[in-house]
Amino acid sequence: MPKELVKGDKKYYQCEECGLWYTDRKTAGKCQAWCAEHKSCNLEIIEHAVKDAPEA
Ligand SMILES: [Zn+2]
Numbered sequence: 768m769p770k771e772l773v774k775g776d777k778k779y780y781q782c783e784e785c786g787l788w789y790t791d792r793k794t795a796g797k798c799q800a801w802c803a804e805h806k807s808c809n810l811e812i813i814e815h816a817v818k819d820a821p822e823a
Contacts, residue, residue: 769795772821779821787816 769780769792779788780795784802789795794815801809 769799774821777821779817785813787813788820789816791815 769789770783771792772779772781772788777790778792779790780792781788782795782798782802784799785808787798787808789798794812798809798812798816801812
């Protein structure tokens with residue numbers, strides 16, 4: 768399961784494999800599943816990652 772972070776009124780989800788952040792849990796879950804299985808990132812998934820990683 769992706770790590771969840773709440774910042775203000777926004778929620779972020781982090782792929783624990785590659786460390787990228789998403790605003791959508793489903794996409795973060797897809798990324799994590801892909802990363803764990805392939806040990807690399809799927810460009811079609813990571814293009815949905817947030818550019819500015821939220822500070823915890
Ligand atoms: Zn990932």
